Amino acid sequence: MGEFASSSGVPRRKLLRDGAIIAAAVPPLLAVGEQVASAAIPAYDPQQRFIRLVGGGSGVIHAIQADGALYWYRHLGWQTGSASWASGSGRRIGSGWNGFRAVFGGTEGSLYALRGDGVLLYYRYRLSNGTTGVGTWITGGQIGSGFDRYPRVFGFNGDIYGQTAEGELYLHRWDLVTKTWTVDGARIGSGFKGTICQADTNGVIYAYNFGDIYWYRHLGGGTWASGSAFRVGSGFRNFWINDGVWFTGQGALYAIPPNSPTSSQTGSLREYRLTNYVTAGTDNRASWINRGTGLTVGNGWTMQTQAALQGYPNTPSVAQGELVRIAVSTGLPSVSAAMVRLAPAAGAPEQVSQSFSVATGVQALPKGYLTVGCNWSDRIQFRIPADWQPGLYAARLEGPSGLRRYVPFVVRPVQPTNKIAVLLPTFTYNAYNSWGGHNQYCSDLTGPRPLSLRRPSTELNVEDPAMFDHTLWSDLMLTRWMTRQGYAFDCYEDADLHASGAWLTKYQVLVLGSHPEYWTDAMRQQLVNYQAGGGRLIYPGGNGIYERVRVNSARTVVTYRRSDGKRDYYTALGLPASQLVGTNYIAAGSYAPYRVVRDHSLLAGTGLVVGSRFGATGYNKGASGWEMDAMRGLAGEAAPSQVIAMGENPGGEGAAMVFMEKANGALVFSASAISFVGALDSDPAMSILFRNVFDRMLASGQPVQATEAPMPRTSPAPGVPEASSME
Incomplete structure (x- = not known):
């Protein structure tokens, strides 16, 4: 691989683009103010070596290793995608860089490091030799604070952008010459909710959303270049699932695809480059090298941002x-x-x-x-x-x-302490968990998809992610609303219901989450028994009890899909969700308010009458949104007289809000939309309506009788088409 001398004269192995590590005997070059990590700390895991790639322009990449080591690379072939690297690529130039919330780059070696407490630090690595990476650190330090008020922060070349939970964008501009903030918190735009943004030179911003990349260019003040919000790329979803898409300046984009979940990660590094990155939207065209097909320029770049x-x-x-x-x-x-x-x-x-x-x-x-x-x-x-x-x-x-x-x-x-139990849909969280490079929706997977519950997760947001969310954050919005309204509850997760239904019969009301999509046969039967005994159910979500999964005996691995790789829908088994919640999954991808279609006691105090609209906006946009349930002519569906409101989604595919009373005292409320809970804090009338639901469920309650209901048939239902979900 070749040798070169360290500053101490000790020969050391060169770190090339294949990701090999420098000999441990060589002391690191430190960034100002940083400390060498203890020698007792183990080395990084080769399966998840890097946590972040930080661009420096002209092919320079600063790679932060999971143990905090900072490496300097320079891709000489960055303009064309050739696999040519400077001889000094892989030079270790610092330590202690893994503790930051975010790090942004800039030309001429600038690095901006954001701490978790909102303090922003500035450092600069001044190159002495642009081929070997030899250089010195220029004294830096704290240049700002208060950036913790933004759920998302990104930047390049001193332009630091704060992105709020509502999707507003604020600019802070640091001037290296005057060492002052020439712009400090100016609101420059909105509409960025649900996007992951990265910055480039010349005010260019790239916004990622579900595999698509959109181009923006900020010209100053509140002015944006013509063509902003122009889509310049698509098909990047699997890369983003792997935490592996990084813009490094001047239109250069590096992507790290995941390997098979049963193999070791190779860390293949692919480059894409938008050559007209300054004018793409204005030109109304995206000019990519190699016609937009990625070029492999290295290996060994395994990535995991949480590592x-x-x-x-x-x-x-x-x-x-x-x-x-x-x-x-x-x-x-x-x-x-x-x-x-x-x-x-x-x-x-x-x-x-x-x-x-x-x-x-x-x-x-x-x-x-x-x-x-x-x-x-x-x-x-x-x-x-x-x-x-x-x-x-x-x-x-x-x-x-x-x-x-x-x-x-x-x-x-x-022993139960309350009348209400909340069941967190952890099998759904696991289905969407893309930690490690895959979730159950990845297109490169075939056959059944066993995914372990014993791994970190991308879906367990506890602090506001500033993204549309249908997993834990959405369910935290639900439970926080319940707490503010004074509804006490106990908590369980899917594996608890899979293991036993004995605890469920001790509760008067069961509340599901916003997206309880995946169920085992045992879970479903426990709910059937609960309702047969008079149990009351609140379903504030959408696309629920939709697909069958299997769980191993240790309850640590959930297997999604059938042996042939096809999805195992309950409707195809003759067991539609409507038998339990009154509605069935019907459509996805649009957002709208509900419209009242029938006068009902649950509307008391809301001011809503027939024809009134509610739930127009919310955290996840319109309350009838994301994925919706309604009537499809399947068994157990609510009667028209049980429908309170309908979502006004295009094509008549809005959510059906229903309330069902059964002869044995069992009650069912179904909001039938994933976006419902995110709009509770935005619409007082809808919040009152939902309060009325809880009050009705808790009124005149009798203890639930443990009843073993007959097991419904599980043979396929002939002639029943499946609705297509977004995944």
Whole structure:
């Protein structure tokens, strides 16, 4: 591979684009103010080596390793996509860079590092030799604070953008000459909700949304170039699932595709380059090298943005008084933890334990970790106090620079403490969890798709993600609303219902999540029995009880799809969701308000009458949105007299809001849309309507009788077409 001398005269191996590591005997070159990590900290895991690629323009890439090492690369072939790298590529130039929330680049070696507490630091690596990467660090330090008010921050060349949860964009511009902020928090645009943004030179911004990349260019003030919001690329979804799309300046984009979930990751690095990146939207065309086909320029660039600090619960559901066990892997020199309550809580997480230290060190991944689990050892074992309120909790992990991660888990009651139980749809969370490069929707997968529950997750957002969300954050919006309204509840997760229905019969009301899509046969039968005994059900979501999955005996792996790789729909088995909730999945991808179609007692106090619209806006846009359920002529569907409101979605495919009363006292309310809960705080009338639902469910309740209902047939239902989901 070749040799070159270090500053100490000790020969060392050169780090090329294949990702090989420098000999450990060589001391690192440090960024100003950074400390060398302890020698006791294990090396990075080759399966998840880098956490971030930071562009420096003209082919320069600063790669941050999971253990905090900062490497300098220069891709000489960046303009054409040739696999040509400067001889010094892979030079280690710093340490301690893994504790930052974000790092942005710039030309001439500028690096902006954002701490978890909102403090922004500036450093500059001034090259002495643009081929070998030899250079020196120029004194830097803190240049700003308060950036923690933005859920998302990105930037390039001193233009730092803050993106709010509502999708508004604020500009902060740092001038390297005057060392001042020439623009400090100017609102420059809106409409960026649901996008992941990166910046380039000349005010260019790229916004990613569901595989598509859109071009914007900010000209100053509130002015944007003509053609802004022009789509310049598509088909990048699998790369983004792998945390592997990085713009590094001047239109250069590097993507890291995932490998098969049963193989080791190779870290293939592909380059795309938008040659007219300054004018793409104005030109109304996107000019990509190689006609938009990626060119492989290196290997060994395995990526996992959480790898500096990550964890998962080995015991995702524990009873009061039991031991919660949490696996942690980290390259940080020190980590503290505290237990926080997420639900019931009206707002931000509530700390409920003292802080304590967590053992550090990287835990390597076994081969096939997506399907067999990470198999990491516990780093936290915490005895849950017997008097803790049942609900959803998390271990909050924090590094020395304020980098935070949350590891949620459920605390079950030894005996029910409330009339209401909330069932968190963790099998759906797992289906969409793309940590490690795949979820069950990836197009390169075939056959059945076993995915382990024992791995970190991309779907467990505890702090506002500033993105449309249909998994945990959406369900936190639901439970926070319940807490503010005074509805006390206990908490369970899908595996609890799969294991037993005994606990369910002790509750008067069961509340499902916003997207309870995946169920086992055992879970479904427990719900059938519950309703047969008079149980009452609130379904505030959409596309629920839609697809059958299988769970192994240890309840650690969920297998999605049939042996032939096709989806295992309950409607095709003659068991449509309508038998339980009155509606069936019908459509996806549009958003609208509901319109009242029938006078009903649940409208009392809302001011709504027939023809009134409600739920026009919300966190996830219109309340009848994302994925919706209605009538498809299948068994058990609500009668027209039981429909309160309909979503005004295009094509008559809006959600059907229904309320059903059964002879045995069982009640069912179905909002029938994923977006419903996100609009509760935006529409007082809808919030009152939902309060009326809870009050009706809790009124005149009789204890649920444990009833073993007949097992419905599971033969395919002839002639029933399946609606197509967004995935």
